[in-house]
Amino acid sequence: MQIKCSSCATPYALGKEQIAQMAELFRSTPGAHYDAHCPKCRKTTKISKKQFALNPLYKKMLEN
Ligand SMILES: [Zn+2]
Known part of the structure; x- marks a missing residue:
């Protein structure tokens, strides 16, 4: 997942493990936000369930 x-507007990718963590988080707490950490400035970027579900593959992970 590219975010x-x-x-600082640095683009970076989240790995499979983080995707799995996100799917778990949104399944148990739909209103929660996942904190992604920037590799450059170390600040967090919040990802919502809505944003996550924009990708059809990830959306499926929320349904199972
Ligand atoms: Zn940054």
Whole structure:
């Protein structure tokens, strides 16, 4: 999953493990936000369930 840092605008990717963590988080707490950490400035970028579900593959992970 490609995201862009909300602080320094650096684009970076989240790995499979983080995707799995996100799917778990949104399944148990739909209103929660996942904190992704920027590799450059270390600041967090919040990812909502809505944003996550924009990708059909990830959306499926929420349904299972
Ligand atoms: Zn950053």
